[in-house]
Amino acid sequence: MSPEEVNSIFDVTENLKHKAILMTIYSAGLRVSEVCNLKITDIDSKNMQILIKQGKGKKDRYSLLSEANLKILREYWIRYHPTEYLFSGNGHTHAITPRTVQRILERSMKKTGITKHASIHTLRHCFATHLLENGTDICYIQRLLGHRNITTTTIYLHLRRLDLLNIKSPLDTFLDKKGERDD
Template sequence: MNWKAKTLLHKGVPRIAVYFEKNAALIARIKTFEDARWSASNKYWHLPDTEANRLHFKLPLAHTLVPNAEGIASIETFKRYLLSKRYSPNTINTYSEALKSFLTFCNTKAIKDISNEDVIAYNNDFILKNKFSSSYQNQIVNAIKLYFKIVKESSIEIDKIHRPKREKTLPNVLSKEEVLKIIDSTENLKHKTLLALIYSAGLRISEALNMKPKDIDSVRMLIHVKNAKGKKDRYTLLSEKVLQLLREYYTIYKPKDYLFEGQFGGMYSSRSAQVILKQVAEKAGIKKPITLHTLRHSFATHLLESGTDLRYIQDLLGHSSPKTTMIYTHVTNDSLKKIKNPFDV
């Protein structure tokens, strides 16, 4: 296999990047690795930074890569606990990997002897030293707090575990014209319908891909979003134009189980949808860094700019707290446009 591999941070998470020239056989082979993903912007495949993957790609092993025997057993217990609490598979995987990272750092200690000082040392000597993001650090804190709640004998004081200072970043938002450019530049009907639906209903990509045809209520002009984040159901808006697209799409593609299905059936891939957006955005001449979630951010911002009450936007997006929705007041330019620039006076 003619490849080159190296460890790196991908969006603040430790991964192994694999580079090789485009080749169907090599692509098929890399896809056999668990959680293998293609980064269209960086032009590499990336995999979890695990001992097995390091060995496969002949990368040096880190001495803290594996937890001790007690730690490995604890991670399995933690997974069963999360499963019994009905956490989503994605959350279980995220929290388990986060706990694994912390327990590998503490692999010379028994679980009962791990203390708050070890958490501080982990933050300083691993998180900060490797320049991991505060969101990744926050995932670790969530996992540690949740795990040590179920540990009978522990030296950890859960309430004294501090969180990283929140990064005050604002979401990237497209103008209405830019959204229309993207949708109009999408020639494939399935892709056009998917992107238009995500924007017009303010959906998370997981919500759009989990949707069934019966969730579209064309009589009430609503979309039933089921079992979304936090295991909550909600209703959101159904656009007249998107309804027309959906009817045309349904007539041609005739989806069986999910509204959007892959070439051979089953749920459509979120990775494929993300790649499609990148390609179409480039074709439309959009230079901003965007993801599928940018369409959801844009939906909320455009509603706010058109005068929609923040409480309604919160309901449409399915936010538990109004504080989450309030971020869109900082990206709308409706109020800013009313201010006369002193340079122009």
């Protein structure tokens, strides 16, 4: 999805908790299990990062905490007063379930009118793809996503919309320099 489509999902999500969940997934590139298991103490506003504990492969990692995400999390905190899990489910003592998070996205997608198939993992893909499109080095993206192997991260390269017209062949570059010397 384009950045505009992702933004439209946030725009139609009226419930503050639901919007905070979706924005946190996208802004940090989280898996559904990772957002479900976030605890209040995992949000490090001083260093503007989120600690993801025991992600895939049972490894801990840090990801981004954007200014916009922090702002909505603060609004959410004031209204909902979470105790242990950042996003609790029924009864406020357990983590929200992955299925509940997926339903939140499905409802918002329906409201936008976007007909593309999308899952929570799609928001993670969008995070990586949009970072690539904005010039972020793939090695940084690898670390943010928690990929052990760079080849896992390179799947996002085929999703990236490259402006091929602005890429100059090394042959042309060489010949242009040679032509400058001939003039």
